[in-house]
Amino acid sequence: MPERRRGAALEKALLDAAWEELTANGYARFTMDAVVQRAGTSPPVLYRRWSDRDELVRATIAHVLERARVDVPDTGSLREDILTLMRTINATRVQLVTVMNVHLAGYYQETGTVPSDLFATERENTADVIFDRAVGRGEIEPDHLSERIKSLPFDLLRHEILVTFAPVPDPVLEEIVDTVFLPLVR
Template sequence: MTERRRGPALEKALLDAAWAELAEHGYARFTMDAVVKRAGTSPPVLYRRWANRDELVRAAVAHTLRASRVALPDTGSLRGDVLALLRELNSGTRVRLVTVMNLRLADYHRETGTNPAELRDPLLTGRAEALDELFARAVARGEVRPERLTERLKSLPFDLLRHDILTTFAPVPDDALEEIVDTVFLPLVR
């Protein structure tokens, strides 16, 4: 007899099942019943936590983004830190995550009137605090001028990486990552 899941273990199983359904079938074919079946539970268990598929999708995306957070590099330089982070984000599993987030959820955005940035909310995933720490270290080392670190510039290398991934559906060549950092990003923040 299998042990009954409760609390965080049950919630994780439900959110993992929801993400798997989204990744495999997209939002258009995403149903609460399919999540229940995949998680091996009952509808009341799911509906006690999320009233509808919009709430469940948001929770599954936030859960998946939190679970896929990368460790913050500390190479001793802003260039090294940003390149290390881009390289980690450019791995095959993360490329799949970016692709699913943008392609499989297009119907979600169309139906709910939201946009991809709303689901990638860095406040939900802890990404904002991690990047703030990375940039604070660079300021403390005197590598960048703090007044140049607007939110747009801080996200620029990651936005360019995401753009390249979505135009090729593949990891970005390393020389392109170096070009993003050396030719585009660093000159703007120094």
């Protein structure tokens, strides 16, 4: 008889099962019952934690983002910090970006949210640290940093991933940073 899961171990198992369900079947076929089946538990166990599908999806995305958290690079250069972060995202998050944008399209329509609503806090914290350091080093002027410009390299990376469903070649990452992004902030 398998050991009974409790507390954090049970919650992790439920959220892992929810993520597996989302990646396997997309949001359109994502149900609380499917997660219960995949987790090998009972409906009350799941519903005690999340009352509906929307709450469970949000908790699942937060869980996956926390698990996939990346360290803020500190290379001493804005160019290298941005490239290092983009390379890390490129190497570790192609599936996450794809699922967040493609498999959850129905979720965004149903709830009126967009992918950036779920990624925003994490991106802002990481990018803000990088940009604050670059301003402190005198590499860029803070008045050149609108929210759109700060998100630009990551938006272009996401676009490339969604066009190919594959990691982006390094020369493309360098082109995004060197030809598009850096001229805007210098």
